[in-house]
Amino acid sequence: MNKIYKIYKLLYKKYGAQGWWPIIGYGYHKQDYSFPRDENEVFEVCLGSILTQNTTFTSVVKSLNNLYAKNAISASAILLMDINELKEAIRPSGYFNQKARYILEFTKFYTTLYGATPTREALLDVVGIGEETADSMLLYGYNQREFKVDAYTKRILLALGIIEQKNSYCEIKKLMESSLKECINDEKELLKVYQEFHALLVEHGKKFYSKKPYGVGCFLKEHLR
DNA sequence: AGCCAGGCTACCG
DNA sequence: CGGTAGCATGGC
Numbered sequence: 581m582n583k584i585y586k587i588y589k590l591l592y593k594k595y596g597a598q599g600w601w602p603i604i605g606y607g608y609h610k611q612d613y614s615f616p617r618d619e620n621e622v623f624e625v626c627l628g629s630i631l632t633q634n635t636t637f638t639s640v641v642k643s644l645n646n647l648y649a650k651n652a653i654s655a656s657a658i659l660l661m662d663i664n665e666l667k668e669a670i671r672p673s674g675y676f677n678q679k680a681r682y683i684l685e686f687t688k689f690y691t692t693l694y695g696a697t698p699t700r701e702a703l704l705d706v707v708g709i710g711e712e713t714a715d716s717m718l719l720y721g722y723n724q725r726e727f728k729v730d731a732y733t734k735r736i737l738l739a740l741g742i743i744e745q746k747n748s749y750c751e752i753k754k755l756m757e758s759s760l761k762e763c764i765n766d767e768k769e770l771l772k773v774y775q776e777f778h779a780l781l782v783e784h785g786k787k788f789y790s791k792k793p794y795g796v797g798c799f800l801k802e803h804l805r
Numbered sequence: 806a807g808c809c810a811g812g813c814t815a816c817c818g
Numbered sequence: 819c820g821g822t823a824g825c826a827t828g829g830c
Binding site: 674 | 808809811813814
């Protein structure tokens, strides 16, 4: 067992299943991997992936609830919406001018898919969708085996001496994916681990890697050094 | 009161 | 290329 998989095991043992991505109306769905269950839930995950950029998810829930109140969690409804009405609805998530544009750009792209799963490259061509947002949509919205790397992932691996500051998003993503593939053969299990692992890193990151100095009290250090 | 949040773009050297 | 200012609200 390599270090990456060992980290996963330790985190899962500590925090348990996380039930990401939370869906409005169900919340976190621990041990239930049947989500998203329809087109609108896929679209909701994608909107949430944009809205959560550099923001807490509680703020995103407010924005999504605002949109639900306007019955606007669908591509057709978003495209019919007045831009200022959209901005007002997503205001709680911050950067509302940018994110309103990002949501419109993504929604236009989304309608060209007719329900098909987008490629990662196509997503990256949409303004406002960077590597993490693309992986978020693919991993949680489309159940694709794309590991999502975020700031906590990098901080934690850095503190454990597994990566260096200079390592790129892509390098870290490949490290996570190749390490997990070494240990897990079943594709469904691999997807589940990708989904849980990222959520676990966020949970652990919130506790021990939010304020400097990072990693104070992090139990992973004792187990891996 | 200031720092941080489940990032991305544009522009700089 | 890698590095960074700007984007904005809300919570602690």
